[in-house]
């Protein structure tokens with residue numbers, strides 16, 4: 045089966061992840077699992093081998109969209125590892141159940157994480173946010189639900205301005221919001237009780253890989269004595285980093301930074317657009333997960349418990365598929 049027939053939802057989901065119409069590490073993971081579920085339901089493969097080949101090909105297509113958020117390969121791994129059985133029917137059921145279970149666990153993890161993070165927030169606190177993170181917002185929302193009054197300084201987050209989404213959602217929660225440009229962050233840090241960010245990946249040494257600008261913000265916060273918390277459910281833990289791999293930082297299109305007319309008017313320049321950066325563990329006070337809060341340096345213990353020492357890539361083509 046050299047060219048398995050992929051369901052249109054796979055291509056559509058992959059395109060939306062690549063263009064960031066679907067974005068945010070947890071949201072990407074849920075979308076990928078849901079697309080595999082659709083692929084399994086609609087797959088017309090006649091043999092178990094062809095069914096498995098098709099699901100692996102679908103997972104490969106989803107995997108190639110964005111390289112930094114490990115929630116995506118962790119979602120694919122979760123679903124494909126549970127594709128087991130001797131018949132197309134049992135394989136299909138395995139994928140459907142796994143995808144449902146994954147999305148359900150994702151929601152529950154975010155709620156549990158929110159309760160952990162909310163414990164750090166006191167009535168009357170001001171938080172500073174960067175980008176838009178559903179995990180970070182879960183902490184603030186739980187604190188608000190507990191009756192705490194929270195204010196937020198929201199960084200715009202160039203070039204995609206995800207801060208606008210954060211501002212709207214915080215406003216809907218009843219949080220008092222002040223929107224600032226990214227370069228104003230240091231000016232406001234003295235009035236901030238917590239910097240709270242999300243994560244796209246957490247490395248074994250406790251480094252936080254998150255939206256570009258996070259590391260500079262964390263260094264400034266340390267200088268000002270403002271604690272930094274990274275809200276990251278355990279699907280953000282990057283198992284490959286246990287064996288020394290580094291996390292690839294996505295470079296995005298320059299047109300997100302500058303329109304072509306302005307660029308042409310400037311002349312011959314290079315425009316770089318890294319989407320993420322790496323914040324070393326010494327600038328992060330706590331990683332908030334659904335399993336509790338951890339000093340970044342100790343997160344490796346949880347990673348070993350959850351992933352062991354080696355990770356597979358179940359979306360890779362089998363030898364039989366390659367030989368066809």
Ligand SMILES: O=P(O)(O)OC[C@H]1O[C@H](OP(=O)(O)O)[C@H](O)[C@@H]1O
Pocket residue numbers: 067068069070071175176177178179180206241242243244254255319
């Ligand atoms: O999983 P949740 O907490 O929602 O998001 C985690 C992270 O995903 C986002 O990346 P992008 O906007 O997809 O590039 C941000 O970097 C954010 O902190």
